[in-house]
Amino acid sequence: MTPEPQGLDAAAVPDTTIDVRAAFGIDAKMKQYKEGEEFVEAVERAGGPELFARVWEGPDSLPSLEEVRDPARWVSRLGGRRLELA
Numbered sequence: 001m002t003p004e005p006q007g008l009d010a011a012a013v014p015d016t017t018i019d020v021r022a023a024f025g026i027d028a029k030m031k032q033y034k035e036g037e038e039f040v041e042a043v044e045r046a047g048g049p050e051l052f053a054r055v056w057e058g059p060d061s062l063p064s065l066e067e068v069r070d071p072a073r074w075v076s077r078l079g080g081r082r083l084e085l086a
Contacts, residue, residue, distance in 0.1 A: 035068050039071050047079055054078050054079075
């Protein structure tokens with residue numbers, strides 16, 4: 001069963017809309033965008049835009065999927081200390 005889009009009642013969403021979203025992976029892509037946004041916000045709260053800019057230093061500076069989901073790990077690895085991120 002395909003999950004219904006957030007904020008919409010299943011009765012308000014035609015079945016074809018849900019099928020198209022699933023076929024093109026739109027829901028999965030939206031989840032990736034949300035996780036990325038939360039990563040950037042957490043890193044900038046921890047060290048400002050200067051810390052986030054370190055992501056562009058090279059391939060070794062890119063966050064892993066685990067670090068995207070737990071930004072404190074990336075901050076610890078690149079920022080040199082473990083931080084608790086709210």
